[in-house]
Amino acid sequence: MAEKVIIATENAPAAIGTYSQAVRVDNTVYLSGQIPLDPKTMEKCGEDFDSQVVQVFENLKAVCEAAGGSLQDVVKLQIYMLDLANFAKVNEVMAQYFQQPYPARAAIGVKQLPKDVLVEMDGVMVL
Template sequence: MKKVIHTDNAPKAVGPYSQAVQMGDFLFCSGQISIDPKTNEVFTGDIKIQTEMVMKNIDAVLTQAGLNFSNVIKTTIFITNMNDFATVNEIYAKSFKEAPPARSTVAVAGLPKGVNVEIEVIAHR
């Protein structure tokens, strides 16, 4: 049975979607961007800070579902500039010290709210 996951510790959806949906032992998390969930303000500055915010938002959704980064089995990173790859990778890697998940990184022309990085994850209980 499909279960919608929501937490106030991650940004509200900016469209008709859920922060995450649990189906059986799998959790499908929508892409997170650099929005501060407390103020709902978008941060479009330094890519390092954007990525830190994104990872914090993902952590909040995982936590709400009773999971953590060790449960993540697949991620997709969307970035607007491949020159930011190394910086994004450096911050991302801090959450996956052992047995990192499968991953794709895709350069895109643009992302919601003018941010430069969006990350989505799939986790398994």
């Protein structure tokens, strides 16, 4: 059986439940959902979608780096939004963090997210 390595960094919000920021098995890293919390204060970053989506990408970036990779190593990204009308903004901000070839992706409209944030993302990274 493959060994599981738990990934943790102070540069992303601490886990607020029974989960790890990420788990690596062989060369695959499973990234837990990140919401727009400031890792230092554990408070929500802004009320607007623009600031929240940037913070989520920053949090994912920090966990990827702690696992020895980067956002460019993400092969699958799931985006959960309260309002799918923000999809164009996600694409705009994502283009600042990712280069082609882009990861496979799903954008899912949801009714509610933890701490009443507007966006959450999780993913899979291959090193």
